[in-house]
Amino acid sequence: MKMKYPHTKWTYLQIPFEYLTTTSVRSSAWWHRACCFIVFITCGLAIYSIFRNLSNGIVMNEYAFDGQCSLQLVESIPVGLNYSENSPKFLSTYNAWGILINFTEESLNIGSFYWTMLGADVIEHPSAVLGENIYEAIKAKGANHNITIRIAQSEPTAISNNSDTEILQQMGAAEVRSVNFTRLLDGGVLHTKLWVVDNKHFYVGSANMDWRSLTQVKELGVLGINCKTLSEDFMKIFNEYWYLGSQTANIPKKWPKEYSTNFNFANPIIVNSRSNNLHAVVSSSPPPLTSDGRVDDLECILKTINDAKSFVYIAVMDYYPLIMYTESMRYWPFIDDALRKVAIENKVKIKLLISWWRYSSKSENYFLKSLTDLTKSLKGVDIQVRRFIVPINKDQLKIPHSRVNHNKYMVTDNAAYIGTSNWSGDYFIDTAGIGLYLQTVNNSSSATDIREQLLGVFNRDWYSPYAVNT
Ligand SMILES: *[C@@H]1O[C@H](CO)[C@@H](O)[C@H](O)[C@H]1NC(C)=O
Ligand SMILES: *[C@@H]1O[C@H](CO)[C@@H](O)[C@H](O)[C@H]1NC(C)=O
Ligand SMILES: *[C@@H]1O[C@H](CO)[C@@H](O)[C@H](O)[C@H]1NC(C)=O
Numbered sequence: 377m378k379m380k381y382p383h384t385k386w387t388y389l390q391i392p393f394e395y396l397t398t399t400s401v402r403s404s405a406w407w408h409r410a411c412c413f414i415v416f417i418t419c420g421l422a423i424y425s426i427f428r429n430l431s432n433g434i435v436m437n438e439y440a441f442d443g444q445c446s447l448q449l450v451e452s453i454p455v456g457l458n459y460s461e462n463s464p465k466f467l468s469t470y471n472a473w474g475i476l477i478n479f480t481e482e483s484l485n486i487g488s489f490y491w492t493m494l495g496a497d498v499i500e501h502p503s504a505v506l507g508e509n510i511y512e513a514i515k516a517k518g519a520n521h522n523i524t525i526r527i528a529q530s531e532p533t534a535i536s537n538n539s540d541t542e543i544l545q546q547m548g549a550a551e552v553r554s555v556n557f558t559r560l561l562d563g564g565v566l567h568t569k570l571w572v573v574d575n576k577h578f579y580v581g582s583a584n585m586d587w588r589s590l591t592q593v594k595e596l597g598v599l600g601i602n603c604k605t606l607s608e609d610f611m612k613i614f615n616e617y618w619y620l621g622s623q624t625a626n627i628p629k630k631w632p633k634e635y636s637t638n639f640n641f642a643n644p645i646i647v648n649s650r651s652n653n654l655h656a657v658v659s660s661s662p663p664p665l666t667s668d669g670r671v672d673d674l675e676c677i678l679k680t681i682n683d684a685k686s687f688v689y690i691a692v693m694d695y696y697p698l699i700m701y702t703e704s705m706r707y708w709p710f711i712d713d714a715l716r717k718v719a720i721e722n723k724v725k726i727k728l729l730i731s732w733w734r735y736s737s738k739s740e741n742y743f744l745k746s747l748t749d750l751t752k753s754l755k756g757v758d759i760q761v762r763r764f765i766v767p768i769n770k771d772q773l774k775i776p777h778s779r780v781n782h783n784k785y786m787v788t789d790n791a792a793y794i795g796t797s798n799w800s801g802d803y804f805i806d807t808a809g810i811g812l813y814l815q816t817v818n819n820s821s822s823a824t825d826i827r828e829q830l831l832g833v834f835n836r837d838w839y840s841p842y843a844v845n846t
């Protein structure tokens with residue numbers, strides 16, 4: 377994919393620090409700025425022209441490098457879902473969250489939908505213990521008064537009263553704010569699943585603050601360690617939720633500058649993850665929460681699809697070209713159109729791995745079939761669908777809303793996208809979610825990168841006995 381580099385105003389504050397000094401003092405924004413400032417005054421345009429030559433005429437003016445950032449995929453594999461021995465394996469969501477809690481020295485910020493971390497919140501079951509462990513660990517961290525825990529959650533409902541977070545708040549272990557999307561946008565929820573620790577470590581993915589998300593629901597996310605630039609960018613979105621969680625807040629017509637970002641497709645964050653370089657972009661939905669510079673989540677998904685050269689593989693829980701939760705149902709064609717277009721015009725091969733569980737609706741089949749019907753309509757058009765069914769036994773049947781493939785991601789020949797939203801219109805209109813776009817650049821190493829790992833996850837699932845043709 378061809379990236380556009382902005383040739384606009386040169387801001388000395390954001391010259392990649394690595395190009396100016398070989399010392400490794402880059403942990404604080406203050407040093408970064410001070411050092412760049414000195415360099416600017418003393419060397420001025422001389423540095424500018426050297427830098428210009430170094431970068432082959434590309435003025436990499438607003439780049440930020442996440443120099444020591446380590447990204448990895450994390451998954452929850454429901455108990456009793458067995459893969460063959462040589463299948464790709466990743467860190468568990470449980471361990472990823474444990475690491476984030478253990479790493480917390482100053483702040484833990486969680487953007488969440490609802491909280492049911494205890495067996496008692498749903499149904500007592502031995503497999504709830506992992507959720508309870510995480511909850512207790514958060515509680516213990518919160519008891520340390522040097523540490524600030526903030527939780528932004530969707531407004532509690534009768535079904536999910538979020539008593540877990542109420543307890544944390546009453547103990548003084550966490551500050552909790554509820555965001556009422558009914559009041560703010562006349563519908564929708566805060567559906568994000570985001571953790572940010574000390575402004576430098578994060579988790580983003582499909583896992584809710586729910587014990588079932590650790591043992592009974594299949595989840596996929598990304599753990600970032602020492603990713604300061606990415607984490608700070610995520611924090612701008614968390615801070616929006618935090619702001620909107622105050623009783624009287626309204627969505628501003630224009631978000632103030634502190635919520636805006638410099639990082640988007642014209643100017644991605646460059647992650648030096650182990651040996652691979654990645655371009656990273658954080659996207660957000662819904663549009664009323666899009667601050668200046670921020671990529672809208674739907675735009676991110678469409679760009680990832682449109683930029684594919686040979687394949688787009690999608691694994692999402694639900695896929696509907698509809699807005700379903702408004703009073704009258706509406707047709708919502710944007711993702712569907714993009715898939716048809718790249719399949720027809722560019723002969724991009726498309727696979728959709730969509731979930732099937734106890735609560736699935738038959739109507740979803742029709743929309744999926746209308747896509748697969750295009751296969752062979754013209755030479756090279758190939759759209760396939762499989763439904764992923766998490767096996768369920770008698771004991772597990774007792775656990776409501778469990779045993780489902782809840783992950784939401786897409787992998788193409790050149791990029792990975794990991795999100796928090798189901799693919800129906802509602803999630804991109806009034807519901808808050810986050811996407812992380814990652815593209816490998818300058819691949820000079822033999823290390824497998826995160827896109828290839830995600831492709832491994834997709835293929836593992838697609839060719840597993842749990843994926844069935846419709
Ligand atoms: C990729 O490599 C080119 C040429 O070696 C270099 O100019 C560019 O800065 C590199 N980009 C990244 C993101 O490392
Ligand atoms: C997975 O393996 C476990 C342990 O061998 C077994 O009890 C379980 O039935 C298996 N699950 C399925 C769906 O076959
Ligand atoms: C977190 O720290 C505790 C106590 O030191 C340790 O027992 C646990 O294994 C750690 N968890 C992770 C995931 O590293």
Ligand SMILES: *[C@@H]1O[C@H](CO)[C@@H](O)[C@H](O)[C@H]1NC(C)=O
Pocket residue numbers: 520521522
């Ligand atoms: C809190 O911070 C102070 C000052 O840095 C330190 O002396 C104290 O040990 C810390 N307390 C805990 C519980 O970590």
Ligand SMILES: *[C@@H]1O[C@H](CO)[C@@H](O)[C@H](O)[C@H]1NC(C)=O
Pocket residue numbers: 537538539542
């Ligand atoms: C939440 O609901 C549970 C039962 O579903 C109840 O035991 C608990 O007291 C409720 N908590 C609050 C804070 O309303």
Ligand SMILES: *[C@@H]1O[C@H](CO)[C@@H](O)[C@H](O)[C@H]1NC(C)=O
Pocket residue numbers: 531532556558559
């Ligand atoms: C959320 O806002 C709506 C509309 O203003 C209101 O009816 C509802 O009671 C609010 N929810 C809660 C839990 O406060």
Ligand SMILES: *[C@@H]1O[C@H](CO)[C@@H](O)[C@H](O)[C@H]1NC(C)=O
Pocket residue numbers: 693694696700798800
């Ligand atoms: C989306 O995901 C939730 C679980 O997170 C599920 O309950 C819901 O039915 C899904 N589908 C749609 C179309 O909203």
Ligand SMILES: *[C@@H]1O[C@H](CO)[C@@H](O)[C@H](O)[C@H]1NC(C)=O
Pocket residue numbers: 816819820821822823824825827828
């Ligand atoms: C990166 O290079 C290695 C070794 O040359 C190769 O195995 C791998 O597939 C490459 N990855 C990408 C994303 O091109």
